[in-house]
Amino acid sequence: MKTNAITVAINGSIHHLKANATLNDAIEAIGIKPPFAAAVNLQFVHRQNHAQHRLCDNDIVELISPITGG
């Protein structure tokens, strides 16, 4: 792994991002299509803060979208 990179889990898959990556970088990494919502380490992150939310090594990112439900 590059030393200037961080490792994060995005929807259960391991990704290597640049050291100063934000949540937007994680979103771009998996190419998720809107609408979706984001959480980092089980904490909701409002979409207005995606671009500012700096990710850390070993962060766990969840990006979820609407599906059918009962």
Next chain:
Amino acid sequence: MSTKTDPLVLYGESFQSRLMLGTSRYPSPKILMQSVDLAQPCMLTASLRRQAANADSSQDFWKLLQDMKTPVLPNTAGCHTIQEVITTAEMAREVFQTDWIKLELIGDDYTLQPDTLGLPDAAHQLIQRGFKVLPYSTDDLVLCQKLIDVGCQAVMPWAAPIGTGKGPINPYALKNLRERLDVPLIVDAGLGLPSHACQVMEWGYDAVLLNTAVALAQDPVAMANAFALAVKAGRSAFLSGPMQEQESAQASTPVIGTPFWHQP
């Protein structure tokens, strides 16, 4: 009494239907839409999950939801901890643009029984965050009372475990809840037949929420309509004041004037 003069009122908001419908397990999106068109539910439940490789399916469902023009009730299905519930609810609020949330906090994966010990705290925290919480619960009286105590303005006890279609497995408990609790009560989960829905509405329940009974019927559209009619029939029967059950037969036709009376 028409639905216009007998609305379902939840958290101060009036609804013209007493049927809530899930959106899962239908044979096709088209059949889901036709079912909704015919049954006219007051809310449709939906959920959030990681996007599948085929991302179009999520976007297609999103468009379908918007086309159906029915209020959405997001759920927290699959959550096992209070933090999972809160985070999922916050995410649902952002995506679906609604404060409504169907609180599901699962305590047992086999029966999908709610975590009855954690449920009041989860509901309390959601209410503090401004959510209109409809908690999926068991039929335990003390649990339901505690949910009301923390601010839930309606409670959704199950009739039977989710997806079983067994109908009310503990009529005594459900009837007891209705007698003891003054908030709107919605039977959620376990209904399999329109007669089940009609039965609980006759007991005075305010609405029903179901999914599988419609979605897995051979003709979901017709079954959705059948449930809608059953809910209306049950509500009308409740409002009409049913007769008292009697132990002995009582002739309906007047006895006076019966011909051939006492003739040898």
